[in-house]
Amino acid sequence: MTDYGHDLVFGTFVTPSNRDPQQPVRLAQAAETAGLDLVTFQDHPYQPGFLDTWTLISYVAAATERVHLAGNVLNLPLRQPAVLARSVASLDLLSGGRIDLGLGAGGFWDAIESMGAERLTPAQSVTALEEALEIIRGIWDPGERRGLRTSGEHHRVTGAKRGPAPAHDVPVWLGAYKPRMLRLVARKADGWLPSLAYLKDGDLARGNKVIDEAAEEAGRHPAEIRRLLNVQGAVAPARQGFLQGPVEQWVDELATLALSDGIGTFVVATDDPTQTAVLGHEIAPAVRELVARERAAAGTAPAATRRGRAAIELRRDGIDYGAVPAALASTAVEPGDRAYDTVRHNYLRSGAPGLVLRPRDATEVAEAVAYARAQDVPLGIRSGGHGISGRSTNDGGIVVDLGSLNAIEVVDDATRRVRIGAGATWSQVAEALAPRGWAISSGDYGGVGVGGLATAGGVGFLGRTYGLTIDHLVAAEVVTADGRVVRASATEHPDLFWGLRGAGGNLGAVTWVEIEAQEVGDVVFSQMTLDATDTAGLLERWGKAVETAPRELTSFLILSPGRRGNGPVAQLMTVWAGDDTVAAVTQLERLADAGPLLGHEAYLLPYSGVVQAAAKQHQGGGDPAVRSALVTHLDTATARAFERVAASGAAYFLQVRATGGATHDVPVEATAYAHRRQNFVLSAMGSSQEQLDMLWDAEMASHTDGLYLSFDTDTRPERLDEAFPGPTLARLRQVKRDWDPTNLFSANFPVPPAE
Structure with a gap:
């Protein structure tokens, strides 16, 4: 037999x-x-x-x-x-x-x-x-x-x-x-x-x-x-x-x-x-x-539970592989499996988890969370795996990959409410909504997963026009630390709903979100390259132009330090949220005055053409160190400090994202994301965390007013106070106590539960 x-x-x-x-x-x-x-x-x-x-x-x-x-x-x-x-x-x-x-x-x-x-x-x-x-x-x-x-x-x-x-x-x-x-x-x-x-x-x-x-x-x-x-x-x-x-x-x-x-x-x-x-x-x-x-x-x-000798030798301590729920065993991936290299890493972060679980619905997510709770290893929850901080993978722990939960469904045409699986990517969302003339502001890259961005904030190309992604979140389905599947909204578990909008990774595994999309037809997308020899001056002039521009304009700036005899350059990626090309050109010309113009291309296209499709198979990217900061203005002192960071050699990629406009319309206390007065997010990426931390603390600390946690790999406890200002953190710790008292979800800027 x-x-x-x-x-x-x-x-x-x-x-x-x-x-x-x-x-x-x-x-x-x-x-x-x-x-x-x-x-x-x-x-x-x-x-x-x-x-x-x-x-x-x-x-x-x-x-x-x-x-x-x-x-x-x-x-x-x-x-x-x-x-x-x-x-x-x-x-x-x-x-x-x-x-x-x-x-x-x-x-x-x-x-x-x-x-x-x-x-x-x-x-x-x-x-x-x-x-x-x-x-x-x-x-x-x-x-x-x-x-x-x-x-x-x-x-x-x-x-x-x-x-x-x-x-x-x-x-x-x-x-x-x-x-x-x-x-x-x-x-x-x-x-x-x-x-x-x-x-x-x-x-x-x-x-x-x-x-x-x-x-x-x-x-x-x-x-x-x-x-x-x-x-x-x-x-x-x-x-x-x-x-x-x-x-x-x-x-x-x-x-x-x-x-x-x-x-x-x-x-x-x-x-x-x-x-x-x-x-x-x-x-x-x-x-x-x-x-x-x-x-x-x-x-x-x-x-699915039977493994050969070679595979068993690669298993990690602290994980009971024999106890993997039957519903998850057939799609689970362990070290040594042929699929392992396709699921172990994130976009920019190398990983070596001991087990990757790939649930197909909320019930299986609940089983995965319950199983992970019983193990003695770290837990990561992954939606798209793009996160710069890399917290959805780990070394030797468990990763719950929500990639199969990627359905996109219109729930209510009248309010433009859309239910989106956490494992979908924003390019898929943009493509699905484009035929209706709808869009959701969602970062700057189509490969980003819905679950991570829709619970952290969402500083996107439509941000000054429509605010953060979380500002249009109306409901979410969450698997909690105790294995329940609950719906959170303004009227259902409102405390959890408050916390999910800005600190969702600390409170549960979000399986879908409902978001009210905006009516957005074609937009103007501009890519402009400027000579950044006068880096501080360019930053200051660009910042003023952005702050005083109509809300239809949102601009991101990527600064490439000078190297190999070439001077520094700045690439501007700008969206005018509408098809009025005359008005768009007027504002783009103001941005071009920030520095000597080296090149410019602009297109009239649907928003889905801005956040284009991208592969989800990630191979890590050198495990970069990243620091971030929020600032209200790019004044002279701040611009010069950022210029010194760029010239130091400790950072090879620097970015400034415009936020503000409609983001400021939301009261500070309305969401766990409390940074409602700042206009810019600054970030720098380098090879050494220690070197970048020393430089960032020395140059930027006196100029910054908070941080954007998705863009920061510094895990020192004081970063938590910058991510969540005093009253926000106190309230968040109470929510954490009620929903995750044992701190199961601790990979993403761990918030200690209130006593």
Whole structure:
């Protein structure tokens, strides 16, 4: 008896006949309608009666919404590995993570050779497949910055650019029968995909034994390799043979294959939509129910909890890996997992967490928080992972990644209220709202996650016109430290709602926010470069121009210190919140007077064109030290101090963001973000925290009036008083006492609960 505990997957094996080109498409759609998980297609490129399988998969991906798609199996000798890797990754991105990869070494060599491929011996074809796997995996690994180089006997690349990464961790299944191929499955693949028609009695057990032994030799647990099986049969009124009979017979025989031979995925060869419907509506649910009942009685552990020796050796102290909730285990990522490098880091911060949990809804977030509370390691909550402070990753702790909670839904057209999942990015929000002529002020970069910015403040390109992002927050769903899922608003838990707007990371895991969008059509977006030789003078003149400009104008300034014989330059990124280009040009000309103009481009475009889409796969960025400060005016003394910071060499990136305007309309006591009189946020980024702290304290401390916590990596306790002025901090500590008395959420400027 062999049962690896895999969750059961059901799919179909469709003939890609071109007699009626739309028939395979309709069959795939029928499988999706029936609730099946997977549709696969034969791949015989030399068969003139078939559609090209890859073209068909691409077409079907656009004609379906949920079902996964794969070749069964793709003919590797006729599909160049590096190009195939990019094809799979591209279609996986376009389909929302629905492409899987079945590969075969090649079987019908006369036909393959007739298409121009080199004939290989069985041994050579296995070697070629192993080389191809290395290339495919390498192309899918953009986290490795070096070009991909392999010099195999049959496949080689010499410095190929890596990427893109697929939308999900694409499993690779190999069609295999002989021992050498089975051992390759055990070492390098994610699944074994034979066809029952090609197997003799006992071949499944013998194949499993070879794979299991080779997997253990490679440090893998046998359950890390999914067992798939292509089967044929027909639903009939009476028993006529194996899988030839009534639904009850199918259920018993498929369940036996799952429980006795470890099959986790059943792929039924059928071009009959009626049988497809029966498989999805009747057979699959009954098999799942029967197998779940038998597993419960036998105490079978889920496959996701079984780890090989190599993976176990990388586990971290303080985490009970065996206690990960079942709902989270299948998507959890540990050190050593192939997906680990895609989730460990943030945009600018390297991380090495011991476990990354990826919940799919608020209930699973609550399970993740409850589990993390019972562990003896740090906890980070991640929405987009862009945060400059890097507090949503850690070393050896747990990260709860909310990236799957990314739905965007209009709740009320009249008030323009939009419900946004914490894991969405602001570029996705802008794109979703653009057709309605709506927008939400949201920072300056499309890759920023909603959850972090919508609870910290939100100093954005529409800020002087509409205020901070939090100023339009009307409700939020929060998972609290004790595992409850609550809604916070002005009338529901108003104390929590107050604290979420400016200190949300200290009070819970926000799963969605409701925000009232603004009516925003096209805007003017300007990018201007100025000579900053007179840095202090430029800052002072630019600051005055911004402060006295109409609220429609919001401008950010990036200062690049002089280096390698080149003088300092300032780049202005400015938005005029409207389509009045005459008024915009008037104000942009005032900004241009701040210093000698080196270049200028301006565009009239939707707000979604300003906060453009950006990749969410982060690789860290040198772990920079960052300091920030709020100031009311860029007066002479402040400008000169910032100039000295820029000239010191301790900072390689400096920025000034305009805030003010509508931000000042909100009373200081209305939100936990209490900085309602300042007009600018200053920040500097360097390589050494100690060096930057000494410089910043010496030059800027006497000129500043608070800080913006999302732009600061200084963790000394006195920073807390700057982030939250006296009365605000006192009230915030009381809210913290009520909602997180044990300080579970302590990664983001930890606020000590009131006694």
